[in-house]
Amino acid sequence: MKSFFKYVLATITGTIIVFAILFIVMIGFITATVSNMGSKEEVYVPSSAVLYVSLDYDIPERTSSNPWESMSLPGYGEMKSLGLNDIISRIAAAKEDDRIKGIYLNPRYVNTGMASLKEIRDALVDFKSSGKFIVAHSDVYTQKAYYIASVADEIYMNPEGSLEFKGLSASIMFMKEALDKLGVEMQVVKVGTYKSAVEPFILNEMSDANREQMTAYLGSMYSAFLENVSEGRQISADTLKNIADNFLIRNADDAVQYKFIDGKCYKDEVLSKLKERLEVDEKKDVPAVSLLDYNKDGKTETKGDRVAVLYAYGDIVDGEGMEGNIGGDKLSRELRKLRRDDRVKAVVLRVNSPGGSALASDIIAREVELTKKVKPIMVSMGDYAASGGYYISTMADSIFAEKETLTGSIGVFGLIPNLQGLLNNKLGIRVDEVKTGKFADLMTSVDRPLTEEEKVIIQGEVNRIYDTFTGKVAAGRNMEVSTVDSLGQGRVWTGSQALEHRLIDGIGNLDRAIQAAAAKAKLKDYSIRYYPTQKDPFAELFSTSKERIKMWMLDDELGEYRKHIDQLRAVLKSSGIQARIPYRVEIR
Known part of the structure; x- marks a missing residue:
């Protein structure tokens, strides 16, 4: 008995100690967070300083109010990120700041799309117009990193470093054979010759139509890429293409020979040049x-x-959605608020989305149309504004995109998995049911194939939604439906191509869309406000979900491979009819 009480007392004591330690850690964590939030207001900028720009962190469309960022979790390091909006505004502020004399650009791995990268590059070009310098140095230049660095007055590289310049590529992971082995059949109903979002589940390679569109838009994007590098380094686009086609740059000596960099040096030598x-x-x-x-x-x-x-920004989903995607109900409510706010004279909808729910897209498009009747509304497209992302844009007064933006993809599909082979043959599981009508389990039963009658019903709905989609585009863009259909069929276009086909109104970034909105509203003196209004950082501290923390850790563990999981989850979790771009183009 004495031994029993000893163990009980030891257990209680140990539990108290653990809770006490956790409490102290939590207090310290919260104190550090609050301190971190407050410290951002008091950043010291020395006189005659350089602005250090690396871009080796997550670059979302907009900086989050999340106070956990820039803090370390045990074993996971710092969770850094800075929104595209703040990157551009801070570079613009540095241009006017007398304390900042130049920029030390240290790119290596840049984690954002080409259209966003172009906006950052444009901000750096504008910075240089003030007469201030930009010096770039890196041990390794990926193609994205070099694209940014090409704007610099001087570019240097580690003598033993490497520089990638080999052309652009895009790949798709096909899963049909794996699904066949698992006994899973993906049943597809779609409209659009080029609507290839479903191809990874039903084919082992690209269809001819998909290869055609990918070749076309990758070539268009590559032309814009070469044009900007050519302008920055004063090397002709043809010469650049020849260098890439023959893989002529393999080390620092090659980079010097072909005038891609201005010299080889170590970091200490670059710092001496800055001094x-x-x-x-x-x-x-x-x-x-x-x-x-x-x-x-x-x-x-x-x-x-x-x-x-x-x-x-993000996938378009039904209902409210979560952070990082576009909830149809939530965004519609925000548009209604802005439409009714007399202080707001014009609206710019910043879209960066591969699409998603066709229903949610239609709900949002309706609110854009209603807003247009009350006040000017413009669209600024980011890296993607395709399929559902284009759907919600089409009713605006004007649409602006970068040359590298991927847009269009006017098409619709439904994806219904049939798990009968997996359940019956692989797992030995059988499903039986009763129902009040022969269509009672339509679109909900995954343990059997669709009947021919069910396929006809679903195809009819997909066709109807596609007709609605093309009709909206025709009305919003003042085109014939037949013309929209010829440009649609799920085909993806770059911003340059979309301009040629009148799917957008101009090439330009967010600032251009803001200026166009102000001009249409006949505004001279105005302020710019950003929505949705972000949560108070301290309130956000206590509302951070377990899911978000889990995703941060997943990001750290999987790195660049996380995108494949996200793509698979997005499609498999999709319900109803979808208006979604086939895939994201990764450029290296």
Whole structure:
């Protein structure tokens, strides 16, 4: 008995100690978080400093108010990110900041799409127009990293480093053979010769139509890529293409020979060059502030007329949605609020989406149409605004995109898995049911194939939604339905191609769309406000879900392979009829 009480007491004591430690850790974590939130207001910028820009972190469309970022989780390191909006605004602020004399660009791996990359590059070009310098250095230049670096006045590379310049490629992972082995059949109902979102589940290679469209839009994107590098380095596009086609740059010596870089040097030598530019003593450190820490002065006006920028990024889903996707109900509510707000004189819808639910897309498109009747509404497209992403854009007054934006993909599909082979033959599982009508389990039963009659019903609905889609585009773009159908069929276009086919109104970034909105509203003095309004960071601290923390850890473990899992989950979790781009194009 004495031994029993000893063990019970030890257990209770141990439990108390554990809870006490956890409580102390939590208090310390919260204190550090609050301190971190407050410290952002007091970043010191030395005189005659450089702005350090690396871009080796997650770049979402908009900076999150999440206070957990820039903090470390045990075993997972810092969870850094900075939104495209803040990257561009901070570079613009540095252009006007007398304390900032130049930019030290240190790109290596850049985690964002080509259209977003072009917006960052344009901001750097604008920075240079002030007469300030940009010096780039890296141990390794991926193609995206070099694309950004090509804007610099001087580019340097580690003598033993590498530089990739070999042309663009895009690949698709096909899973039909794996699904066949598992006994899973993906039943497809679609409209659109080029609607290839379902191909990875039913084929082992690209269809001819899909290969045709991929070749066309990758070539268009490559032309824009070469054009910008050519402008930055004063090397003809034809020469650049020849260098890439023959893989002529394999090391630092090759990069110097073909004038891709201005010299080979180690980091300490680059820092010495920066000190010379800044007239800093060689024994002192380079005065610098990181783009992650640098904050522009708070000059946002809250009075008078407003142009509202409403962000819509991620997959389009039914209902409210979650952070990182576009909930049909949530975005529609935001549009209604802006339409009824007398202070808001014009709206810019910033779309970066591969599409998703056709129903949610239609709900949002209706609110865009209603807003257009009350006040100007423009669309600014990011990396993607395709399928459902184009659907929600088409009723706007004007649409602007970058040359590298992927858009169009006007098409619809339904994907219904049949798991009968997996359940019966692989797992020995049988399903039996009773129903009040022969269609009672339509679109819900996954343990049997569709009947011919069910296929006809679903195909009819897919056709009807496609007709609605093309009709909306025809009305919004002032085209004949037959013309829209010829441009549709699920085909993906770059911004350059979309402009030729009148699917968009101009090439330009978010600023151009804002200026167009203000001009149509006849505004001269106005402020820009961003929506949806973000949560208070401290409130966000206590609302962070277990799912989000799990996703952060998954990101750290899987790295670049996370995108394949996300793509598979997005399609398999899709319910109802979908208007979705086939895949995301990764450029290296």
